[in-house]
Amino acid sequence: MSDRDTAFAEYFAARSGAMRGTAFLLCGDWHRAEDLVQTAFTKLYTHWHRVVRHEALDPYVRKVLIRTFIDDGRRGWWRRERPQETPVDHPAAQAGTDDRLMLMQALAAVPPRQRAVLVLRYWEDMSVEQTAAVLSCSTGTVKSQAARGLGALRTLMSHSVTAE
Amino acid sequence: MNENDLRDAMRATMNITPPPEMESAAALAAGRRAVRRRATLAAAGTTTAVLVVTALAVNSGLHLSGSGGGDAPWAGPGRPSAAPTAVDGSLPAPIGTPSAAGDDTKPSWPLDGDGQPQHDATARSGERYEQGKKLLQEVLAVVPEGWSAPVGKPDDEIPLRYHQAQVEGDLAGSTWGYLATATVAKDGRSGQLLAEVHTKNNGLPAEPCALARKFWDMGGACEVLTVGNAKVGVVSAGGGDQRIDQWAAYRHADGIVVYVAQSRVAQNGTSTLKPLKELPLSKPELAALAVKDRFHLS
Numbered sequence: 001m002s003d004r005d006t007a008f009a010e011y012f013a014a015r016s017g018a019m020r021g022t023a024f025l026l027c028g029d030w031h032r033a034e035d036l037v038q039t040a041f042t043k044l045y046t047h048w049h050r051v052v053r054h055e056a057l058d059p060y061v062r063k064v065l066i067r068t069f070i071d072d073g074r075r076g077w078w079r080r081e082r083p084q085e086t087p088v089d090h091p092a093a094q095a096g097t098d099d100r101l102m103l104m105q106a107l108a109a110v111p112p113r114q115r116a117v118l119v120l121r122y123w124e125d126m127s128v129e130q131t132a133a134v135l136s137c138s139t140g141t142v143k144s145q146a147a148r149g150l151g152a153l154r155t156l157m158s159h160s161v162t163a164e
Numbered sequence: 165m166n167e168n169d170l171r172d173a174m175r176a177t178m179n180i181t182p183p184p185e186m187e188s189a190a191a192l193a194a195g196r197r198a199v200r201r202r203a204t205l206a207a208a209g210t211t212t213a214v215l216v217v218t219a220l221a222v223n224s225g226l227h228l229s230g231s232g233g234g235d236a237p238w239a240g241p242g243r244p245s246a247a248p249t250a251v252d253g254s255l256p257a258p259i260g261t262p263s264a265a266g267d268d269t270k271p272s273w274p275l276d277g278d279g280q281p282q283h284d285a286t287a288r289s290g291e292r293y294e295q296g297k298k299l300l301q302e303v304l305a306v307v308p309e310g311w312s313a314p315v316g317k318p319d320d321e322i323p324l325r326y327h328q329a330q331v332e333g334d335l336a337g338s339t340w341g342y343l344a345t346a347t348v349a350k351d352g353r354s355g356q357l358l359a360e361v362h363t364k365n366n367g368l369p370a371e372p373c374a375l376a377r378k379f380w381d382m383g384g385a386c387e388v389l390t391v392g393n394a395k396v397g398v399v400s401a402g403g404g405d406q407r408i409d410q411w412a413a414y415r416h417a418d419g420i421v422v423y424v425a426q427s428r429v430a431q432n433g434t435s436t437l438k439p440l441k442e443l444p445l446s447k448p449e450l451a452a453l454a455v456k457d458r459f460h461l462s
Contacts, residue, residue, distance in 0.1 A: 010188075013185075020186065038194055047380075104177065153165050157165055
């Protein structure tokens with residue numbers, strides 16, 4: 001195994017789980033999340049020598065993952081598949097599942113770029129500037145998208161509660 | 165719902181048991197396949213070029229001077245190991261084609277200087293390797309006066325000087341990319357100078373700012389600076405992508421693309437070296453370097 005392969009495999013083992021978690025919050029589906037992670041890491045492998053600094057690996061993979069997710073949204077993947085009442089790999093319901101499902105369904109109703117802003121800001125704990133860099137937009141856009149996304153979630157969640 | 169509620173809700177959601185971990189081996193195999201596809205595309209372009217040139221030569225009775233007994237410069241690296249001889253019009257297998265035994269896990273990379281196939285896309289000896297090495301020397305030659313360019317490996321084991329040559333090929337035509345980085349230091353602080361060169365047929369944009377934004381897909385706010393008759397795209401990075409702070413991009417008339425970049429942080433960013441307060445070069449100086457013949461490597 002070459003040096004690149006060894007380093008790549010080690011990095012994948014260490015970080016693919018966290019990246020998959022982010023991807024899951026974005027798309028609400030573990031299978032799709034794994035596809036997103038695979039796509040991001042494949043691109044990383046092909047550009048391994050350009051991402052020289054170790055601390056640059058996470059930002060690079062995260063950026064590819066987010067962009068792939070948004071591009072897929074433009075192509076309509078998200079409109080075809082939504083989180084299901086019963087998760088595919090988890091037939092046994094757990095305590096709190098309703099709340100979690102409600103959040104995932106509400107997130108699914110938020111436009112992809114707003115959703116990406118919410119996940120980067122409040123799950124990844126990235127700053128406004130860092131989020132803007134990942135999404136290639138202005139800091140003002142990040143702030144407005146975050147506010148709109150939170151507002152949309154608030155509305156969606158309250159509607160869900162009211163409906164019950 | 166405010167932002168704290170959302171954070172709590174996301175944490176609660178992620179407390180569910182995830183599926184089994186993804187396997188590194190599968191990811192690695194996918195990465196290798198992607199690299200092979202890129203190399204195969206490159207070879208397909210080269211093979212097409214060979215076919216066209218051969219057809220022209222045969223049909224017109226032309227003799228290609230300089231080709232007798234030797235390969236064209238791009239024919240050597242592009243030829244697979246143990247390439248089958250073309251018989252009855254069949255073409256040699258391109259780079260990345262599975263071997264005759266059908267083992268698609270062993271791609272045939274371009275040949276290194278020792279005559280053996282490369283282990284991956286990176287050349288470890290030979291003409292292309294030397295071009296990468298030369299690029300590092302050219303980077304070191306433009307380190308500004310008053311700055312040093314230290315050598316060695318600090319505690320994070322990432323060398324302070326680095327070069328590489330890598331076969332590329334997203335579009336038709338065999339393309340190589342050369343990369344060189346050098347840590348530069350002054351007054352106890354360290355940053356980095358970097359140059360990246362893409363040979364002809366690289367498929368990169370022609371417009372200076374589009375070209376500049378394409379650098380490592382980092383985007384950024386760009387301005388066009390004029391150096392003589394040349395238009396150079398210069399980008400200053402902002403936000404969270406801290407790999408590089410500033411870079412200049414220039415496309416030569418023959419299609420060779422040069423990026424010259426600088427960073428406040430040395431590549432060994434996890435070491436104890438202090439980052440620079442100011443970049444080594446001004447924007448005009450960076451743009452002027454991008455058009456220099458010293459970086460025009462084929």
